Amino acid sequence: MRKFHIVLVMLACIQNASAKNPLPSWNDGQAKQSIITFVDRVTAEDSESFVPVDERIAVFDNDGTLWCEFPLPNQAAFALDEIKRMLPENPEWKDEPAVAGLISGDVASLKADHNAGLIKLLALTHAGITPDTFDSRVENWLQTAKHPRFDCSYRKVIYQPMLELLEYLRTNQFETWIVSGGGQDFMRVFAEETYGIPPQQIIGSYGKLKYELIDGKPMLTKTLDSLFVDDKEGKPVAIAQFIGRRPIACFGNSDGDQAMMEYTTIDNPRPSFGLIVHHTDADREYAYDSNPSSSGKLTTALEAAPQRGWTVVDMKQDWKTVFPDQADEGLSSLIGQWLVEDIAVSDSGNQGVVDRAQTTVQFSADGTASGNTCVNRYSGNFNVDGNKLTFGQLATTRMAGPAALMDQEQRFLKAIETVATYEFGEPGIVHFLDKEANRVMKLSKK
Amino acid sequence: MRKFHIVLVMLACIQNASAKNPLPSWNDGQAKQSIITFVDRVTAEDSESFVPVDERIAVFDNDGTLWCEFPLPNQAAFALDEIKRMLPENPEWKDEPAVAGLISGDVASLKADHNAGLIKLLALTHAGITPDTFDSRVENWLQTAKHPRFDCSYRKVIYQPMLELLEYLRTNQFETWIVSGGGQDFMRVFAEETYGIPPQQIIGSYGKLKYELIDGKPMLTKTLDSLFVDDKEGKPVAIAQFIGRRPIACFGNSDGDQAMMEYTTIDNPRPSFGLIVHHTDADREYAYDSNPSSSGKLTTALEAAPQRGWTVVDMKQDWKTVFPDQADEGLSSLIGQWLVEDIAVSDSGNQGVVDRAQTTVQFSADGTASGNTCVNRYSGNFNVDGNKLTFGQLATTRMAGPAALMDQEQRFLKAIETVATYEFGEPGIVHFLDKEANRVMKLSKK
Structure with missing residues (x-):
């Protein structure tokens, strides 16, 4: 007789209540309602149109759909900044017409002849280096460069309503993918932190990598x-190649997304959904469609939308806020995963936290705080109002752990109850304070 | 003041005990121990070598690593069978030297000139059709073709110890990927059901797809x-392209896997693991390395193994069983996900099950049975001995649901307690019987 042992017992209670307002930065209206109706249809187990979790694939364009693509696509801005940064060490580049055009400020000429100039600049900035070198250059640029109009990091010219939409879909067990004309490696540097989308769910343009062993060490080189x-037609091709499943939801903003919108929504045996972000808001962002000065031309896809049943978002009408900074600034800075670095409250005389015992707090845009006490999982809600921060009753699992960790758990749960306000410290640090303004907890951004 | 609502409260209790024997088809020895030691090292939260879940990427070759590649790679056998099947409708193919060689039984000549003949046959069988057509041809072949030596479906010439290894890694929150020289589309037809690896985690060889709208409908064509x-060097390139993260564990069996083994294990900032399956068992499978009559040449990777610290599996010594059929036949047929179609036990007079209320049973190779009662999650262990089947005490979550579903849950839990034996019915159906041999439950394979 064979004997078996339990490796893992997982008890998961999922409170399957719908959020009353899962998309707070969307104005009530047809666009918002169409999203919610679709998600309800495919997730209700008693619905004819129920779609199993494995098949809930949602694909998003990036430029103009998740973040701003004006006055230039952000990756082009990166390439131009990189050329300027490296020019002193590469004076021969000045003989290159594309570089000369850039230096003389003639950015428009770079787009002539099917972007020949831009592609040349890409070659100078995106090839002949390792992916690691490229990643750190992108990271440095993101930390220093500012968007010319909004005067903030390019990481911040992302659309708050779309962040909420990504989160809403994931809460409903969709797998969210980016399928963008932008560079795959470029997006992978920031997309996990910015959008919650890991590298293996990011498809973009790419050149073949070269692999060699150099001095006995593995080396990849971008080409x-x-x-x-x-x-365009490359998008459905890439979806089939990378995902191998047909999406049931597709989000884009230009004619370049039309092929993947069609692939998603026409003749799909599953219920499907298509949505186009129409940039109609010159005040808060940009207004463009048939004749954009940057990328994002939108004509045929917009014409096709009524016939195809695609939702068209009128940015000006449908979005309450555009960028996270227009939403609650403090809240948007808190959203994400934090690691507890220090807990001041103590019954036991212990201070600090145990090395590598991960006590974490995840703030989600839907108002949920969750994480690990370091022994147990917990979850509850939180409120932010200006610099005020309070937590509701937390539900926790009830596992036992080593004494030092149980002590840390108790101190954490006790400290959380006393939190009344928060303040940001040095970059990546937040402090929680009690009502006497004592710092009771210090956390670092994960 | 902003108001928030809890969308989802998840309480997860994970009993973090190690299985006493997670790899039952592996003999005790250095190979098995090296796997367990590595997994313990990277998953222990208090370990210096702890690796966060997001970075636990494991890559597996397929041919010769997860399934048999003799006497021909299985995909080549598919191509040859397809040529023979389609030849009557395509008599002009006879003028093709590769096809003529095949008909005359001169399979060896197909491999001459860098497999030129095989590639020609691939073009005839793998291109010019839609992915859907291709998938259904592969599916049909898998249902009918038999391995020439083992006289069973090609789906069954998979390695039981490697199935257990895949499951063991996933239990430890690794993401398992295939990175194979085989055709990506070919593997995606069976890999999810056979290996538990979804299409988007399968990387293989591929030709570019063509996308068109034909008669207003999206159409992809394989080319x-x-x-x-x-x-070879294509493997690390594909890993960087598709996954965008460096794996920490790599499993292969030939020199074609050496580059990805090196990429995984040399100069990796994370702890890493490499393993080579050495085919040493002519009795139970095949014995080959430096001069194989099929694919799978293994010379330089085997030489490099000691220096690189790669584990070399001696199939004859290290594997207790090779194929699932040598393991417990009944057990291996039960492993997987089942949907309850009917429950005969009733207190309430109700029979059958509520449409679309998913009551499920997942049998895992580690002896765990888990699933949904239709309202709650449950988990426990089970025993199989011949046709005997019994369940241990099940732990369940304690959510309330609609009355009809609560009734179904009660009937399910009551029926499970009475199960004493099982028998397979029509294809894809299993019945559970009580000790008087009454059928108490009917399930279909999901």
């Missing part, structure tokens, strides 16, 4: 060989 | 254009 442009 | 061969 522009066999360049795959993930745009 | 051999821009053929990407996912072998």
Whole structure:
């Protein structure tokens, strides 16, 4: 007789209540309602149109759909800034017409002849280096460069309503993917932290990598060989290649997204959903469609929308806020995963936290705080109002752990109850304070 | 003041005990121990070598690593069978030297000139059709073709010890990927059901797809254009392209896997693990390395193994069983996800099950049975001995649901307690019987 042992017992209670307002930055209206209706349809187990979790694939364009693409696509801005940064060490680049055009401020000429100038600049800035080198250059640029109009990091010119939409879909067990004409490696640097989308769910344009062992060490080098442009008909091709499943939801903003919208919504045996972000808001962002000065031309996809049943978002009408900074500034800075670095409250005389015992707080846009006490999982809600921060009753699992960790758990749960306000410290640090303004907890952004 | 609502409260209790024997088809020895030691090292939260869940990427070759590649790679056998099947409708193919060689039984000549003949046969069988057509041809072949030596479906010439290894890694929150020289589309047809690996985690060789709207409907066509061969240096390239993270564990069996083994294990900032399956068992499978009559040449990777610290599996010594059929036949047929179709036990007079109320049973190779009662999650252990089947005490969550579902839950839990034996019915159906041999439950394979 065979004997078996339990490896893992997982008891999961999922309170399957719908959020009363899952998309707070969306104005009530047809666009918002169409999203919620679709998600309800495919997730209700008693519905004819129920779609199993494995098949809940949602694909998003990036430029103009998740973040701003004006006055230039942000990756082009990166390439231009990189050229300027590296020019002193590469004076011969000045003989290159594309570089000369850039230096003389003639950015428009870079787009002539099917972006030949831009592609040349890409070759100078996106090839001949390792992916690690490229990643750190992008990271440095993101930390220093500012958007010319909004005067903030490019990481912040992302659309708050779309962040909420990504989160809403994931809460409903969709797998969210980016399928963008932008560079795959470029997006992977920031997309996990910014959008909650891991590298393996990001499809973009790419050149073939070269692999070698150099001095006995593995080395990859970026090239522009066999360049795959993930745009127009390339998008459904890439979806089939990378995902191998047909999406049931597709979000874009330009004619470059039309093929993947069609692939998602026409003749799909599953219920499907398509949505186009129409940039109609010159005051808060930009207004463009048929004749944009940057990327994002939108004509045929907009014409096709009524016939195809695609939702068209009128940015001006449908979005309460555009960028996270227009939403609650403090709240948007809190959203994400934090690691508890110090707890001041103590019954036991213990201070600090145990090395590598991960006590965490995850703030979600839907008002949920959850994480690990370091022994147990917990979850509850929280309120932010200006600099005020309070937590509701937390539900926790009831596992036992080593004494030092149980002590830390108790101190954490006790400290959380006393939190009344918060303040940001040095970059990446937040402090929680009690009502006498004593710092009771210090956390670092994960 | 902003108001928030809890969308989802998840309480998860994870009993973090190690299985006493997570790899039952592996003999005790250095190979098995090295796997367990590595997994323990990277998953222990108090360990210096702890690796966060997001970075637990494990990559597996397929041919010769997860399934048999003799006497021909199985996909080549598929191509040959397809040629024979379609030849009557395509008599002109006879003028093709590769087809003529095949008909005359001169399979060896197909491999001459860098497999030129095989590639020609691939073009005839793997291109010019839609992915859906291709998938259904592969599915049909898998249902009918038999392995020439083992006289069973090609789905069954998979390695039981590697199935257990995949499951063991996933239990420890690894994401398991296939990175194979085989065709990506070919593997995606069976890999999810066979290995538990979804399409989006399968990387293989591929030709570019063509996308068109035909008669207003989206149409993809397979081509051999821009053929990407996912072998040798192509493997680390594909890993970077598709996953965008460096794996920490790599499993292969030939020199074609050496580059990805090196990429995984040399100079990796994380702890890493490499393993080579050495085919040493002519009795139970095949014995080959430096001079194989099929694919799978293993020379330089085997030489490099000691220096690199790679584990070498001696199939004959290290594997208790090779194929699932040598393991417990009944058990291996039960493993997987089942949907309860009918419950005969009733206190309430109710029979049957509520439409779309999913009561499920997942049998895992580690002896755990888990699933949904239709309202709550449950988990416990089970025993199989011949046709005997019994369940241990089940732990369940304690949510309330609609009356009809609560009734179904009660009937399910009551019926499970009475189960004493099982028997397979029509294809894809199993019945559970009580000790008087009454059928108390009917389930269908999901």
